[in-house]
Amino acid sequence: MEARSSKSQPIVIPRPAHNVSRADISPNAVKVLYRLRDAGHRACLVGGGVRDLLLGREPKDFDIATDARPEQVHALFRNCRLIGRRFRLAHVQFGQEIIEVATFRACGEIGDEGDGPAVERTKDGRILSDNVYGSIEDDAWRRDFTINALYYDIADFAVLDYVGGMTDLEAGLIRLIGDPGERYHEDPVRMLRAVRFAAKLGFRLDPATEAPLHRLGHLLEQIPPARLFDEILKLFMSGSAIQTFELLRHYRLFGWLFPATERCLNRQQHHYPKTLLVHALANTDQRLAEGKPVHPAFLFAALLWEPFRERLQHLEAEGLDAHEAQQAAAEAVVQAQIRHASLPRRYSLPMREIWEMQQRLTCITGKRPLRLLVHPRFRAAYDFLLLRGEADESARELADWWTRLLAQDENGRNRMTQTATPAKKSKSRRRRKPRSARKDASAAPPAPEA
Template sequence: MKCIRNLKIATPHIIPRPEHNISRANISEHATKVLYRLKAAGYQSYLVGGGVRDLLLGREPKDFDVATDATPEQVKEVFRNCRLIGRRFRLAHVHFGRDIIEVATFRSMQDASEPGDRETENGMLVRDNIYGTIEEDALRRDFTINALYYNIEDFSVVDYAGGMEDLQAGVLRLLGDPDTRYREDPVRMLRAVRFAAKLGFVVNPACENPLFELGSLLQSVPPARLFEEVLKLFMAGVALHSFEKLRHYGLFGQLFPETEEALAHEDHEFPITFVIRGMQNTDSRIREGKPVTPAFLFAVLLWEPVRLLAERLRAAGESPLVAMQQAGSDILMTQLARVSIPKRFSIPMREIWNLQHRFEQRAGKRPYRLLTHPRFRAAYDFLLLRAESGEVEQELADWWTLFQQQDGDERNQMVRQANNGDGDKPKRRRRRRRRSAKPADPR
């Protein structure tokens, strides 16, 4: 089975309403409103891409995108609540409060050498604003399963690329020559991994083979764009599968080179176990509808190189906190060259790391102060993962779990026992510091 298809415009396969399972009741109210208003204004109007794919698979789409023959400027004339965005691809965003319906004009298959608003750099498409027909637009899309159109005119599904057949067979197939399509946009390699993990599809062999060879092309992608792709890979409920597939194709090291280097040369099992447990934890929380923050996710992904560097700095004489702060700064600076991490996530990520050594300090008032830290819960969850993976003793995690559950007197007793058992200071000195027999202030 070949991945390369004849990209000449062909007669589409029309699947009438009785022969597919898409219902307007399952399309968002705002997307339906955009479809009908464009139609009423005299333009072609289709639901396209992942929304159609997921509806056909019986899944709930995350986004609903619209394709039309109206230019972005014409879309803006139809919708007062519309904003035009993008340089690489000019798009119209129709706003309904926090809900945004993305409207794209049909793209052309015009050759890049011909005049028009299209630009390439080293084979990578950096701007493409030449408009065409729905037939051309379908064949310009990345995967066949994303080139399916739901027509609001007669409620049919329009298939120009054999996407319905691949959808039913569970096959992920690129449109066109795989090498060329990956070079046009290297992010398509990450999309192939994401769809394969999310949908459980098999990547067509001709589309899969270049994944092992072209990973270095990701270095030309802006770090900010890769940040968005990483979130899609790891925060869709299939983080573990995505992680495993990325490593299988050699793509993980292009995104997190320091982490891959540490995992590839680590003698113990706990580093890879730690990442796997972190991915499993993320997937479980998403399935249960619990919040997941990118700060925790990135803290997990970068922990091993940070931990190793902090150990070397401590061996050189730095204090635990200074060692961790310096290691976090150095690894983060290297990471930002590949995948950017906004400060709203990198700051709490580093706080999670910096609090880890404080869990070992269970004497005096330190446990009480740590318990009131705004980032305590995330840091505690991080500690649990470290214990589960075998990096730290389970007793330490169990102590902090119990400490949170006890009342004031029982907490004081736990701290006194920790004082007696730490072996670092003589008991006489600890007794001199206590001014009264009153329990320690839990504040």
């Protein structure tokens, strides 16, 4: 492969020399590409879709870059809506599939109409909005990683490489375009993307791209919690959660996403590979590989389990009964977490139910176990108990009991619940705190964050 091209001289890989085929591209994306071309616009498939096709992988999304302005794209497609302030984009929707269309952008600071700055930055260089339009060459040089700056041109089916992306793709290298420190300051989420691509693709990080990661994690505090939540889902639900977790901790980034969990792991004397979290991440990867669904609530239940468990033990030691302690501990952990990354209620509520069910699963006598079997959250709670059993002997015994119960018919289940030995109760009854004290404990956050 040739050396990196200059900005005006891209490397052109003609159709016979690459493996990208229209047959492997979403028919809806092809439809958008051709309609833009037929309207006189330049249109290219770009980003992860091209990268994955060149690697022989099945792309998750198909993004398009064009010289058409968002308003022009909107005029061509009745099923199109314009979104975004930071980056103005066109979304062309076909049923459940959305084809994202972006106008070629440049790195300049002045708007295309000459009416002043179109790039808004914070004092430390973070980009707040960027709608400076330019050429395809400009667009390539303002993208994040070289392997994501390859274009498949629908006009002649060639792949265009302006920044050495093909060389890095063949070498298995993640390389930022431009100065890494500056690019991370522009958008700190690029640090998470670097880790995600390295884990997902099995690539190594270019030394210059890697060097700032250990010291710039604090920049993630500038990112809106809602955006970090979306990035967390991408990090841990892309099929390489274990590798992602290990890289995040290696580069000291995990603690900026889950500070309470990081503190718990640090207190476990470097034995974190044996914790429930790692088992849960491995289970997530396995389910995704098998085409099975993974609910974010289950993932977050594992990611925040250790902070919840520690807070629960602390509140019970202070005298709260089990139910109140669970409610207070869960609320404290959730409130602490959402200061760093959002956790929508549609996920936090079932997560809390999974935690609460762990205590209810300890009741293995009488009719209560049979009633639990029909609880809508039973299966998730049972699966969570199985994961706990991988790291904790007492939880393993309880999980084995429930596994045997599930294997029985109705008569067998009745016999098991009648002959089961109840869990041992504490020898001394804790003194119940006054209501005001319980309220204070419920509102109290976890230990102060570093």
